[in-house]
Amino acid sequence: MKRTNTYIAILLFLMPFELLACELCQQKQPKALRGITHGTGPNGDIDYIIIWGAVIIVAITLLLSIKYLVRPKESAPDHIKNVTIH
Incomplete structure (x- = not known):
């Protein structure tokens, strides 16, 4: 180790x-x-479009993952965490 x-x-x-x-x-x-x-x-304009598209997708994914980690909104009564088994 x-x-x-x-x-x-x-x-x-x-x-x-x-x-x-x-x-x-x-x-x-x-x-x-x-x-x-x-x-x-990058060799041309299309390469920059692909790069910036990927940057935007990663940024959106990062922001949404942080949002749902901080406030998951699992307080709905029908959410699986709130279901009680009798």
Whole structure:
């Protein structure tokens, strides 16, 4: 267990450095994405539409999950948690 925790700690410590872009990749990235990741950036307008669509879906999912975790609204008398068995 101690060995596994050590490996995990080393991976978490080194991960951010491995994910940063190298010099060649930074030149191929658009200005807004430079230094974030390896490889080329979005190649056209459709790529940006897909990325922003995914960002919107993730944001909506995050907001709804927080909303239903904070206030689940399970006070209805016919909710399964409120049903009593005789």
